[in-house]
Every structure is written in C-alpha cells, then in structure tokens.
Amino acid sequence: MHSPFLHAPAGAAHDHAPDPRRRLLLSSLALLALTGCGPDAPKLHGMDLSGMPTGDFQLQDTSGQERRLADYRGHPVMLFFGFTQCPDICPTALTRAIEIKGLLGADADKLRILFITVDPERDTPEILRAYTQAFDPGFIGLRGTAEQTRAAAQSFKVFYQKVPTGSSYTMDHTALTYLIDAKGTLRAALRHQQTAEECAQDLRTLL
Amino acid sequence: MKKISIKPLAAAFAVCALALFNQAAVAQDATLKIDEPWVRATVPNQHATGVFMRLTSSAAGRLVAVESDAAKHVEVHEMAMQDNVMKMRQVPGIDLPAGQAVELKPGGYHVMLIDLARQITPGDHIALTLVVEDAKQQQRRVPVDAIARPLNASAAPAADHAHKK
Numbered sequence: 001m002h003s004p005f006l007h008a009p010a011g012a013a014h015d016h017a018p019d020p021r022r023r024l025l026l027s028s029l030a031l032l033a034l035t036g037c038g039p040d041a042p043k044l045h046g047m048d049l050s051g052m053p054t055g056d057f058q059l060q061d062t063s064g065q066e067r068r069l070a071d072y073r074g075h076p077v078m079l080f081f082g083f084t085q086c087p088d089i090c091p092t093a094l095t096r097a098i099e100i101k102g103l104l105g106a107d108a109d110k111l112r113i114l115f116i117t118v119d120p121e122r123d124t125p126e127i128l129r130a131y132t133q134a135f136d137p138g139f140i141g142l143r144g145t146a147e148q149t150r151a152a153a154q155s156f157k158v159f160y161q162k163v164p165t166g167s168s169y170t171m172d173h174t175a176l177t178y179l180i181d182a183k184g185t186l187r188a189a190l191r192h193q194q195t196a197e198e199c200a201q202d203l204r205t206l207l
Numbered sequence: 208m209k210k211i212s213i214k215p216l217a218a219a220f221a222v223c224a225l226a227l228f229n230q231a232a233v234a235q236d237a238t239l240k241i242d243e244p245w246v247r248a249t250v251p252n253q254h255a256t257g258v259f260m261r262l263t264s265s266a267a268g269r270l271v272a273v274e275s276d277a278a279k280h281v282e283v284h285e286m287a288m289q290d291n292v293m294k295m296r297q298v299p300g301i302d303l304p305a306g307q308a309v310e311l312k313p314g315g316y317h318v319m320l321i322d323l324a325r326q327i328t329p330g331d332h333i334a335l336t337l338v339v340e341d342a343k344q345q346q347r348r349v350p351v352d353a354i355a356r357p358l359n360a361s362a363a364p365a366a367d368h369a370h371k372k
Contacts, residue, residue, distance in 0.1 A: 084250070087257030088286065088313035089293045091247060095359045122254065130250035134358045165297045167280035168255075168321050175293040192288060 042205040045198035046179070046190040054186035055155030055178075059116065059144040062129035067142055069184060075112045076207040077180040078190075081158045083119035083171050084131040089192065090115075093177060094135045099196035101136070104203060110182070111203075116142045118160040118173050120149055156186075181207050238265045239303075239339060244353040246320070247360060248329045256327060257284075258318040258335065258353050259311045264303035271300045271346070272338040279322035281335070286314060303339070331355040 056069045082090035101108035117123040120143045128141035160173035176189040187206045190199045244260035273281045285298045337349045
C-alpha cells in the first residue's frame, strides 16, 4: 500500500535524469529520490548515505558476547536504535523489519537485524533478549554502558535523550534504520514512514 | 446490642447508588463510541506499554484522564516525529470534537501504562476507565475493555500518519 508522503525530504524535489533501470512503480515516488547523487545513482526511498563515514559500536549482545560492527561483515545489516518501553515506534520498526524479511524471500537469510537500546538502564539483557525474540528469533539485541551507548549513537549520528514524563521517563530518539552492506559500508537510512515494500526495494537496490 | 449499626445500611445504599451510577454511565456511553480498543502485549519484566483505540464523541468533549488497575501510572501521551526523531510527550488531555473520530494509534496519541502490575499476554483483557469531560466540565467515567494484541501486531502503515513539523 503506497500512501502519499506528507512531506518530502528537504531538497528532494529536484529532477533526476531518467534512470533506464528505473525500478519505481509509481512515478510520484521519484520525488523521494535524493539529490546529491550522480545521474546513475540508484533512486532510493530512504536517505542515500553512500560516502558518509560508517559508524561503529562496542556493545554486548544479549548472551554477553562483545560485539562490534565488523562481527557482522559478510552480511547486510539493518541497524535500529530504540528502547523496549517504547509504545509504538520501535515495535512498528521491528515489525516492519519482519515484513521486509518476508518480502526479500531467500535473500533475507543473510540479513542481520540489530536493535541497539538507548535505554540500557531499564533494558537489561534479559528484557532485551525477550523483546527482540518476541519479534523474530533472528533479531539481535545489543546494549552497553551509558558511555558505550553514547559512543555508538554518536558514531551513527543518532540523537537520543531522556525526557521525564509524569511518573517516569521516556526516550526521544532518532527513528531511522541504517543499512550497512556486506562489506561493512554505510549505504542508506530508511525513514520511519517508509512502507516495508519501499524498504525492501531500497535493500534490493543497494545490497 | 441496642446500637443500630448503620454500616450495612450504608453499604446497601452504596450498592444502590453504584448500580444507579453504572446505569447512568451506560446510558451516557451512547455519546462516546469506542472502537477497537487494544493494548500491545509485553515481554516479562517490561514496565510499560501502549493502549490504542478510536474515540468518537457525539457531543464536543475532552478525554482528561485514563485509569486502570493494570499499571501504577496511566498517562496520555502524544508522539510526534521531528526531523526523523521520535518525541513522546505527556498531554493534559485530548479534545474530542463532536462527531469526529479521534484516533489513538501508533504514531499519534496513545495511553501509556507505566509500571505494569504484570506481564500482558496476547488475548488478555485490560480494563480501563476513560474520564471524559463535556463542554460544561461535567466529568463522566466510561469503562473500556482493551484486548491485548501480540507485541509485533502490525500497526497502520506509518506513512498514513500526520506528522507535526
């Protein structure tokens, strides 16, 4: 289901030279292709981050194993920062990841889906494991100390902050899903508003 | 014992009053339509989750509070996306314009259950009470039974959501 986007990304309304390998089903979606790429650059629904420095992290998976991005070399990676007490963005993003896997079919087996908590204080390894497993047994939950979490977020230019609510606190956080190719290079960010189909198209285009 | 205890009388009166009040509440529910109330299931030790529903009030009103025994704190929150950052804030209430459906759905308003009394598993029924104010600031209480959907229940496509700039 393609819904019209309510606001195209800034600077997205430039005309590109028609790409002979056009994969887009709807010409209106061409509006979403980003500028700043050459005429042969693939059109993405998400944000093309090719050429941007790839971030890294030093965290633990839910079995206590130390993990860095390089551990997933050889696999395309979808990386999302969130927290388990999140009422809707994180479940929506993780549910969409399941749908994306379904759309990619056999190609999805190579994909690694990483969920980094920005709330390690409340997201214990047990909760994080149960949470990621509740979505898909293959999803990988990662957490670290407050410092490691900050370093990981900064290296991906992810913003997050604790915001007190009436009785506890919530986390504002960047809701982008980062795509890293099998060589370990950052390629794109999927916007939260993208449908699973649009994300799957971006993954096919890039990975 | 010559003293007549008024406790049983008071209790009987309270029961009657409650029955009347409940009838009144049911009668008043006609002015507030609640569609598809659901709550997202949780994993063990998860402290919080969201409740969603669609409210249509026949007369202009305002949702001012939500109560539930399922959690220590119940808050009404609004979510907005700004520059790809998710921001969630507690709001003092939600306006219910006459005859207009107001959605509490992923990406917008939701009721937040914080410090859950227990894990919520798919199929569970969670009882809530909506406190709704009419234009004259008369409050009434409307019971809601929200059904738990799996943690990975598919939300409406996010692209449908209006985003605040």
